[in-house]
Amino acid sequence: xxxxxxxxxxxRDGFIRAADLRGIARAHGLGPAEAERAALEGGIIxxxxxxxxxxxxxxxxxxxxxxxxxxxxxxxxxxYVVEELARLGVGRIVAIDPDVFEEHNLNRQxxxxxPALGKPKVESAAARIALVNSAVNIVPVYERFTAAAAKxxxxxxxxxxxxxxxxxxxxxxxxxxxxxxxxxVHGSIAGWFGQVTVQFPxxxxxxxxxxxxRGERGVEERLGNPSFTPAxxxxxxxxxxxxxxxxxxxxxxxxxxxxDLLSMSFETISLA
Amino acid sequence: MNEITITVKLFxxxxxxxxxIKTMSFPIGATVAEVVRVLGIxxxxxxxxxxxxxxxxxxxxxxxxxTLALFPPxxxx
Numbered sequence: 001x002x003x004x005x006x007x008x009x010x011x012r013d014g015f016i017r018a019a020d021l022r023g024i025a026r027a028h029g030l031g032p033a034e035a036e037r038a039a040l041e042g043g044i045i046x047x048x049x050x051x052x053x054x055x056x057x058x059x060x061x062x063x064x065x066x067x068x069x070x071x072x073x074x075x076x077x078x079x080y081v082v083e084e085l086a087r088l089g090v091g092r093i094v095a096i097d098p099d100v101f102e103e104h105n106l107n108r109q110x111x112x113x114x115p116a117l118g119k120p121k122v123e124s125a126a127a128r129i130a131l132v133n134s135a136v137n138i139v140p141v142y143e144r145f146t147a148a149a150a151k152x153x154x155x156x157x158x159x160x161x162x163x164x165x166x167x168x169x170x171x172x173x174x175x176x177x178x179x180x181x182x183x184x185v186h187g188s189i190a191g192w193f194g195q196v197t198v199q200f201p202x203x204x205x206x207x208x209x210x211x212x213x214r215g216e217r218g219v220e221e222r223l224g225n226p227s228f229t230p231a232x233x234x235x236x237x238x239x240x241x242x243x244x245x246x247x248x249x250x251x252x253x254x255x256x257x258x259x260d261l262l263s264m265s266f267e268t269i270s271l272a
Numbered sequence: 273m274n275e276i277t278i279t280v281k282l283f284x285x286x287x288x289x290x291x292x293i294k295t296m297s298f299p300i301g302a303t304v305a306e307v308v309r310v311l312g313i314x315x316x317x318x319x320x321x322x323x324x325x326x327x328x329x330x331x332x333x334x335x336x337x338x339t340l341a342l343f344p345p346x347x348x349x
Contacts, residue, residue: 260284
């Protein structure tokens with residue numbers, strides 16, 4: 001019996017459980033991602049994605065599995081983005097960050113915990129994602145994003161997620177994405193406030209957004225970052241990254257969603 | 273009449289001790305920088321300036337009836 005037939009006979013109502021998928025994969029010498037791919041190509045959805053429901057079709061689930069997201073920064077925003085993309089089913093996630101966890105990260109950074117203090121953030125991310133979704137190829141890159149290394153660091157990306165904490169580096173990342181022709185999902189936070197935008201190659205939203213900015217840090221230097229703001233903004237970034245991978249038009253191109261959790265106002269401004 | 277009336281919209285931290293939205297009068301020829309100074313906002317706290325939804329600089333001369341929106345730099349991650 002071929003793998004397609006085996007998958008089909010193991011499936012119930014179009015879904016296949018992880019144990020069955022694993023058994024079939026092992027018998028055919030396939031890894032978890034290859035097994036999921038074979039199932040999805042046959043129109044069968046792994047049980048773990050059942051509750052993606054009609055939000056994500058079989059074809060879209062396969063497109064996500066075949067997609068690569070590069071998340072630059074694995075702190076407050078990046079941790080949640082990596083987690084959400086992995087649970088969604090993005091097949092390859094590259095997490096770039098040069099830092100180790102410090103005590104002051106514990107108030108908000110998803111992959112930080114007490115035993116992880118002093119350890120590279122991207123290693124904790126990889127360990128966590130291996131537990132959450134073994135079909136995801138999580139690639140930890142324990143280094144700083146630089147313009148010089150951008151071509152290698154961002155290679156293969158269908159989408160880049162800007163989860164950095166430095167405005168000058170955000171600008172460099174935006175320029176690199178434009179040069180490499182990769183769509184960028186920007187998010188940044190400070191205190192109760194956040195902003196999200198999507199920049200495609202040829203657009204200059206980030207340049208305009210920070211046009212009056214001088215220095216290294218924004219108002220987050222004074223306000224800090226509480227637990228909830230990164231979770232909100234990162235979730236919006238994950239939704240936009242999902243849309244970019246699936247080719248769904250974003251409402252945030254040349255527009256910026258300005259988030260104010262103090263007054264609970266969400267306002268989209270146009271940067272035509 | 274030697275004054276213009278503009279609507280000023282402030283975002284995020286710029287609202288602290290000020291307002292969300294306010295109609296204000298300024299002398300003809302007033303620039304964005306003058307409004308920012310009157311409001312007591314350090315220029316480095318303004319990252320983005322929109323006048324009638326279009327991006328402008330500090331030296332932009334405001335026109336009667338225009339809406340000025342000011343945003344602080346938000347850069348944390």
